[in-house]
Amino acid sequence: MITxxxxxxxxxVDAPPDKPLLWVLREDLNLVGAKFGCGVAACxxxxxxxxxxxxxxxxxxxxxxxxxxxxxxxGLGRGRLHAVQQAWIENQVPQCGxxxxxxxxxxxxxxxxxxxxxxxxxxxxxxxxxxxxTYSAIRRAVHRAAAILGGAS
Amino acid sequence: LRKWARRSxxxxxxxxxxxxxxxxxxxxxxxxxxxRTLFNVRPGQAGLNGWVKIGRDNNVTVAVPRAEMxxxxxxxxxxxxxxxxxxxxxxxxxxxxxxxxxxxNVDILIDGLPFSPEETGTVxxxxxxxxxxxxxxxxILATGGSTATRDAWLPMRTAGAVARDLxxxxxxxxxxxxxDQLTIVDGEIRRRDGTxxxxxxxxxxxxxxxxxxxxxxxxxxxxEFKLIGKPLPRVDVPAKVMGSATFGIxxxxxxxxxxxxxxxxxxGGEAKGFKLKKDALPKGIEKIVIVSGGIAAIxxxxxxxNAFLDEGVDVDWQAGPEPKLGSxxxxxxxxxxxxxxxxxxxxxxxxxxxxxxxxxxxxxxxxPYLAHATMEPMNCTARAGKQGLELWMPNQSPTLMRLIxxxxxxxxxxxxxxxxxxxxxxxxxxxxxxxxxxxxxxxQATPEQPL
Numbered sequence: 001m002i003t004x005x006x007x008x009x010x011x012x013v014d015a016p017p018d019k020p021l022l023w024v025l026r027e028d029l030n031l032v033g034a035k036f037g038c039g040v041a042a043c044x045x046x047x048x049x050x051x052x053x054x055x056x057x058x059x060x061x062x063x064x065x066x067x068x069x070x071x072x073x074x075g076l077g078r079g080r081l082h083a084v085q086q087a088w089i090e091n092q093v094p095q096c097g098x099x100x101x102x103x104x105x106x107x108x109x110x111x112x113x114x115x116x117x118x119x120x121x122x123x124x125x126x127x128x129x130x131x132x133x134t135y136s137a138i139r140r141a142v143h144r145a146a147a148i149l150g151g152a153s
Numbered sequence: 154l155r156k157w158a159r160r161s162x163x164x165x166x167x168x169x170x171x172x173x174x175x176x177x178x179x180x181x182x183x184x185x186x187x188x189r190t191l192f193n194v195r196p197g198q199a200g201l202n203g204w205v206k207i208g209r210d211n212n213v214t215v216a217v218p219r220a221e222m223x224x225x226x227x228x229x230x231x232x233x234x235x236x237x238x239x240x241x242x243x244x245x246x247x248x249x250x251x252x253x254x255x256x257x258n259v260d261i262l263i264d265g266l267p268f269s270p271e272e273t274g275t276v277x278x279x280x281x282x283x284x285x286x287x288x289x290x291x292x293i294l295a296t297g298g299s300t301a302t303r304d305a306w307l308p309m310r311t312a313g314a315v316a317r318d319l320x321x322x323x324x325x326x327x328x329x330x331x332x333d334q335l336t337i338v339d340g341e342i343r344r345r346d347g348t349x350x351x352x353x354x355x356x357x358x359x360x361x362x363x364x365x366x367x368x369x370x371x372x373x374x375x376x377e378f379k380l381i382g383k384p385l386p387r388v389d390v391p392a393k394v395m396g397s398a399t400f401g402i403x404x405x406x407x408x409x410x411x412x413x414x415x416x417x418x419x420x421g422g423e424a425k426g427f428k429l430k431k432d433a434l435p436k437g438i439e440k441i442v443i444v445s446g447g448i449a450a451i452x453x454x455x456x457x458x459n460a461f462l463d464e465g466v467d468v469d470w471q472a473g474p475e476p477k478l479g480s481x482x483x484x485x486x487x488x489x490x491x492x493x494x495x496x497x498x499x500x501x502x503x504x505x506x507x508x509x510x511x512x513x514x515x516x517x518x519x520x521p522y523l524a525h526a527t528m529e530p531m532n533c534t535a536r537a538g539k540q541g542l543e544l545w546m547p548n549q550s551p552t553l554m555r556l557i558x559x560x561x562x563x564x565x566x567x568x569x570x571x572x573x574x575x576x577x578x579x580x581x582x583x584x585x586x587x588x589x590x591x592x593x594x595x596x597q598a599t600p601e602q603p604l
Binding site for chain 1: 223386387393394395396400403453454455456527528576577578
């Protein structure tokens, strides 16, 4: 049994220690917001937070999350809309939408470290892949989220 | 090559059969209206026709029989209906309707005809006409080729206009005010002087036995459009931002099993047989199944099943007809065809107008075979049992998927149901049915259990 906190709730899972966190979330805990894309930590669709840091959960052993706080897209706003999600809706970012939970989790982590990122800092930090090509909308939304978090209405 | 040949054959068949059967007329907008009970009408809702229903919660739900893969088609199609019935945009919802011929895509067949856009003339016109009629008869649900809005433009606006008329008559019956004294503004029935008569939600129980009118009312002129042509918030964005949008890979059913598939390493290859590296299957792996074009491991975890295919199974692969096919060989073939093959299409740019001095420029342009790579891996959820076959999948043609599934399962088409989820990318890859055959084979190996 591996014990971890997921979206603020203590969860116990009966899974092999080397099972990736992504598949524990999707198969054992029925949290399907984090997506499976490439399986080799390249596309970022599976990004979640472990102790506040973004990780590519397809390549992160569940044993390494034992005793830690995991936050997924489902728990990001704690029942409300997170500022980044609000900015994403205002800017109508998603197209097919499959990669967006990963992008949003990566953007939240970026804004914690860098509250007012430049375009270059956004490009350097968000290395996720979007096949629809929503990158420019994502950049606009990150700037807008930075403004909301900075107190703008 | 095989695909193109198949498509030409199908379309050739349509045109041929159509030429023999000239004299019938299908495909009028009113024939695509659908009955008031067609569109999943639930308690607290009233169907207005096959394309739209209203609810006591004042929601207007529009049937969107095309796949949402990021192109915004759910939003665009909902706009067509909402515009003509004068609904308020924030009361509009969308839902995947059941498969029925009224939701067919006539335009995709016209678009698929083997003529270039430059070609005109009687033969082409007749072929287009026949394909239009037969598309209607055959009822193909499909999304692709930028055809969805073109196809829906008249039928869905007509459905909105017919729904508006029905609401006005229901409001008249409920209020005793003559129909010609009533209008709809912003999703509300009002008197001509602007006073409110009823919301849509308040009319759910007043529609009773009223039927859609037979001759559709006139549609709006473009200058009267309030929603069409305006940038409106997309209907699918909130769920996609909250992480609650259900893609095919997110379908969860009670007792769900997972199958991981290893496809043959060469085009057209098959798994001839396999050997387990250890005698018994480990806990969590239930079955190994040879499927068309590959082999699948079935178990309680996709991750475990996928790893087991690498670690626990030796597969005896039978190579496809072209085991050495690769990019370099393809270029050689293309070049040989260019040199010796018969032209498929020649274009004339009109009369030559040579300048006084000329210089010959020579260049070779190569465009690669593009990967139809979707962000969401190809997937299909299936349950086979006494009740028939049920599929949940991100796909671009439920009609085609149903045909392929019925053929693979050897059951009548009527026993197959296909549910279309959000698509994490489409690119035409999701109009292919290879994985349906694989999913059906796996589902039949675990009867009554969803997989």
